[in-house]
Amino acid sequence: MPQKQKPKIEDVAQAAGVSIMSVSRAMRGVEGISQKKREQILKIARRIGYYPNNVAVSLAASSSNLVGVSVPTLFGTVFSEIYDGMRSTLEKSGFATIIDVSDYSISHEEAWVERMISWQPAGLVLTGVDHSERTRDALRRAKIPVLEIWDYTEDPIDLCVGVDHLKAGAQMGTHLTELGYKNPAYVGVQSGKDPRADRRFQGLEQSFDDADCQFCAQDRDAISATFEAGFKATERLFEDETINPDVICYLHDNMAFGGLMYCEQNGISCPEDIGIIGYNGLAINEVLAKRITTAITPRYKMGQDSASLLIAKILGAKTKRTISHPVIIEEGQTTRSQSN
Amino acid sequence: MPQKQKPKIEDVAQAAGVSIMSVSRAMRGVEGISQKKREQILKIARRIGYYPNNVAVSLAASSSNLVGVSVPTLFGTVFSEIYDGMRSTLEKSGFATIIDVSDYSISHEEAWVERMISWQPAGLVLTGVDHSERTRDALRRAKIPVLEIWDYTEDPIDLCVGVDHLKAGAQMGTHLTELGYKNPAYVGVQSGKDPRADRRFQGLEQSFDDADCQFCAQDRDAISATFEAGFKATERLFEDETINPDVICYLHDNMAFGGLMYCEQNGISCPEDIGIIGYNGLAINEVLAKRITTAITPRYKMGQDSASLLIAKILGAKTKRTISHPVIIEEGQTTRSQSN
């Protein structure tokens, strides 16, 4: 019969006829107790429905099994997938995650980090490598393992697992110039909002520059990278008769899909009249008659790797500090060689 | 100059020349301290960079500002959107969320609830109304406010905000029979995996039954409701020449989109040869030439309402126990009247 009140460690100790320290050791699976006693205690704990109070555990041990994760958004599946990979791996090692959605705001992230540190988390995961000085300060002082994800730097606060977006942009640009595209347009969001997208854009620019081309237009009116924003931006692009791109580079597959839809619905043939390239390699691509040319990012895997690295660091194991994941250019049917 | 060590309440008290109790009261914004003193203390706290240790706060107060949220999946944007509405509302009231992804497993949920209770959360949010007896037991004993979301019941554990999926299914079915469809097929996932989808299916069945029709086929091979699963299931459906549906009801818009793609790529005209109906009203629909007929669920709003209700309950305010959100049938271009 379970008791009325929530059982505490003392109740287990009493029921088992041992000290609370023995129960503590048994529950945590640490050394310093005989195998026999441990099993007995665990059995009794289960019987009376005892679960350690995590709050008390964390206070006494001065650290919790919480990991704080800050992502800019949960829309668009990109961060959902990264997070999912991370969460499932962390969970296996007994960590729980507290999530934050910063909406791409550095100051939001800053406030969250400060609040989060009050939970004495075992680790913190931040998206990107752009943080406020105050955030860096708080992190430094708290001495908590910090992992930066999605973006890549050789010189992280602590650990970094991500994609070199500058390089990814350059790869895409090179791919396009090799196909013979000469007059690219760009569709994205407000400059400064998404640093990774901005870096990819720079990479694209460099590659095109190397081929003596430059962007004939940039549409950055969108607030977020949705299907509809891609559709609308493409509409604006084609309504302006002074520009005449041969390929449109979209921030993201979802925007690219919106753009593709605009073209199909307005008699613009792709890839004949216009090339389209996205980014990420999202699931929707799998079912399209005309698969979008894109750069595939290994999101779930990245999440898993991130978690492994962070766990290693938390447990004090030696690990590399950074992992850079390459993107894979996937040639779809929305681009083709221009040399005919 | 901030100190080397992480400042505690005592440091603030010393710096301000008051007792730690005054600092405690000032920080929490509770009564029992003069306005003047409070402001002084807060200023000093800010200056030396003091943040209350949440773990200690929670232990002493026997309750935390954490809210646990369990969702079956983060793919497909449905739960991301609900969660986002919830999170943003909770955050405004100072709550942080710990998320769980149960992968539609009741036993996973059970284990998580038990672990989560150890954090003395202010509240718990569970997806659906199907839980193990042991989960219900643990919840009852913990006396924590519990909110069930997405599904709907008049008799929740505690609070419930969601959609009546049986009714939603029936609405869709009635819509289809009124259009004159007589020979429906169903595409979903394994029966028992997603109780809400099963309930919608029942609703569909009832409506069709009322019109003396029944499902000519059901494809439930899929493990999850992805674009690709919808595509493949549709392929299987059309490869079987013995069945000849006039409309396919999909578990979810993503599957419906996959199905639509299969049709377009295989010379099957929609809505001429086959009708298609989805569920949820996802963002992708906004940019399609042929918008998918669907039932729109107010996901973000539901998240906000959920959070408001839970917060009210946590703060001890009187509120209604349940909110049922209606779905809105949106007639797209993938169905049409059959009476010609």
Add this chain to the structure above:
DNA sequence: CTGTTAGCGCTTTCAC
């Protein structure tokens, strides 16, 4: 291997 003694940093309670 086992148990005792001090806290972890804060809030509750109860004096003043």
Add this chain to the structure above:
DNA sequence: GTGAAAGCGCTAACAG
């Protein structure tokens, strides 16, 4: 309005 004392439930450090 203010502060001293007594925990919240558990673990670290030590002693046996």
